[in-house]
Amino acid sequence: MAMLSVGASSLAQTVPDEGSAPSSALDLPKNMTIFGKGDPNVRKATAIVNGSIITGTDIDQRLALIITANGGKVADEEKERLRVQVLRNLIDETLQIQEAAANSIKVDPAEVEQSYERVAANFRKSPKDFEAYLRQQGSSSASIKRQIEGELAWNRLLRRNVQPFVNVGEDEVKSVVDRLNAAKGTDEFRIGEIYLSATPENAAQISANARNIIDQIRKGGSFAAYARQFSEASTAAVGGDLGWVRPAQLPDELATAATEMEVGQIAGPISVPGGVSLLYVMDKRKVLTADPRDALLSLKQLSIAFPKGTTKEQATDRAASFASQTKAIQGCGAANDVGAKLGADVVDNDNVKIRDLPGPLQEMLLGLQIGQSTPPFGSVEDGVRVLVLCGRDDAAAAGAPSSEQIQAQMEEERVNKRARIYLRDLRRDAVIDYN
Structure with a gap:
C-alpha cells in the first residue's frame, strides 16, 4: 500500500532528525524539583487534533488489529501501553491527512477501496468476508481504510512538496557503485527495522516501549504488524522491510548488531541518532555472489x-x-x-x-x-x-543494481529524512485537546 516503498537494496535510515537538540541546549537546572504528579506519557482515551476528533472507538478498533496480529495473546498491562502508542499514531495520522487536505490533496475513495481489496486478498478473503472477519476481531474495515487513506495522502504530499527538491549527484551514485563492487563476496542482510524517535527527555520511556514490543514479537507477534503500527520510518508501510543492505549502508550501531545476529533473530532497542531501533534479520547472502x-x-x-x-x-x-x-x-x-x-x-x-x-x-x-x-x-x-x-x-550471480536504482534509493532516504522533520513540525504546531 505504500507509495514510497523501499526497494530491494534500500539504504537504511542513517540521519538524525534535524533540530533535535541535546539536553544541554535546554539549559536545564542540575537540581530539579518536580511540582505535581503529571506524567506526559500517560494520555487520556481520546483527543481532538486541530478540531478533528479521535474517539475511543477509533483507538479500540486500531488496537484490535494489533491484538489480532498477535493471535489475540496480549496481556492487559500490555494493552494499556499499546493504547497510548495507538493514540499517538492516530494523532500523527490525523495530522498527515489534515496537512494533505490543506495542500488540496484528495484521495479518491476508489483508490482506498482498491488497496483495501489487496489487503483482504492477502488474508485470502473477499472484501465482504474480510469486513466480517474484522468485526469478529473487534475492529472494522473503516479503521483499515482510514490508515490506507493516511498513507496515500501523506506519500502523495511528500511526492509533491518534498521529493522534487531532493537531488542526488552522479558522483554520489558512482561512489556507491564503486563501494558495492569492492564489497563483492561480503555479507549483506535482508533487514526489518522498527524506528522510534526519542529525545533525551523521553528516551527511557521509548526504550521501555521498544522492549515491550520485542517481548510481544518473541511471544509470537508479527514483526511486520508492529512495524506497520509503530515504526516512525516510512518503511512502516511495508512492515519495516529495508530490503537488502550491507553493513556499510547501516548506522554503525545497526551494522554491528546485524553482523552478530543469525537469520530470524531480533535485537534492540539499539540507540541510533534521533531515537532507537529494533532490528530483525530476515535473511542473509553474499554481495554480487550466486546464493x-x-x-x-x-x-x-x-x-x-x-x-x-x-x-x-x-x-x-x-x-x-x-x-x-x-x-x-x-x-x-x-x-x-x-x-x-x-x-x-x-x-x-x-x-x-x-x-x-x-x-x-x-x-x-x-x-x-x-x-x-x-x-x-x-x-x-x-x-x-x-x-x-x-x-x-543453480542461480546466476546477482548483478549490481543499476545507477538509476541506486539514485532512486538515495533520493528516497533523503525524502524520508525530510518527512520526519515535516511531521515533527506538524506536531509542534498542532492544537491537541485530550479528553
Whole structure:
C-alpha cells in the first residue's frame, strides 16, 4: 500500500532528525524539583487534533488489529501501553491527512477501496468476508481504510512538496557503485527495522516501549504488524522491510548488531541518532555472489500417512522402516517403483526454490547430490515423507543494481529524512485537546 516503498537494496535510515537538540541546549537546572504528579506519557482515551476528533472507538478498533496480529495473546498491562502508542499514531495520522487536505490533496475513495481489496486478498478473503472477519476481531474495515487513506495522502504530499527538491549527484551514485563492487563476496542482510524517535527527555520511556514490543514479537507477534503500527520510518508501510543492505549502508550501531545476529533473530532497542531501533534479520547472502539457496530444484516427494490412533512409538518404527527402504532409491527413475511397493503417494515438484523451504530442509537439500533422498521427516498427524532430488538449476550471480536504482534509493532516504522533520513540525504546531 505504500507509495514510497523501499526497494530491494534500500539504504537504511542513517540521519538524525534535524533540530533535535541535546539536553544541554535546554539549559536545564542540575537540581530539579518536580511540582505535581503529571506524567506526559500517560494520555487520556481520546483527543481532538486541530478540531478533528479521535474517539475511543477509533483507538479500540486500531488496537484490535494489533491484538489480532498477535493471535489475540496480549496481556492487559500490555494493552494499556499499546493504547497510548495507538493514540499517538492516530494523532500523527490525523495530522498527515489534515496537512494533505490543506495542500488540496484528495484521495479518491476508489483508490482506498482498491488497496483495501489487496489487503483482504492477502488474508485470502473477499472484501465482504474480510469486513466480517474484522468485526469478529473487534475492529472494522473503516479503521483499515482510514490508515490506507493516511498513507496515500501523506506519500502523495511528500511526492509533491518534498521529493522534487531532493537531488542526488552522479558522483554520489558512482561512489556507491564503486563501494558495492569492492564489497563483492561480503555479507549483506535482508533487514526489518522498527524506528522510534526519542529525545533525551523521553528516551527511557521509548526504550521501555521498544522492549515491550520485542517481548510481544518473541511471544509470537508479527514483526511486520508492529512495524506497520509503530515504526516512525516510512518503511512502516511495508512492515519495516529495508530490503537488502550491507553493513556499510547501516548506522554503525545497526551494522554491528546485524553482523552478530543469525537469520530470524531480533535485537534492540539499539540507540541510533534521533531515537532507537529494533532490528530483525530476515535473511542473509553474499554481495554480487550466486546464493546456493536461490537454486531451483526438481523433486519427487514420497509420503505415507499413519492410521488413526498411531502412537509416537509406532510412528517412529514405521518411519525407520520407511527410511531404510527409501534410502536405497537410486535416482528419480526408481522413485515411482519404490513408492508403489511402499504404498506411498508420489508427487512431482518442479521449480522449487531452496530459499522458500523450511530451514532444516534447506540444509538437507543443499548437501544432496542428484538422485539422493532426504532422511524422512513429518509427524504423527501428517505422516512421514522423503524428498528425492531429481535436478538442480543453480542461480546466476546477482548483478549490481543499476545507477538509476541506486539514485532512486538515495533520493528516497533523503525524502524520508525530510518527512520526519515535516511531521515533527506538524506536531509542534498542532492544537491537541485530550479528553
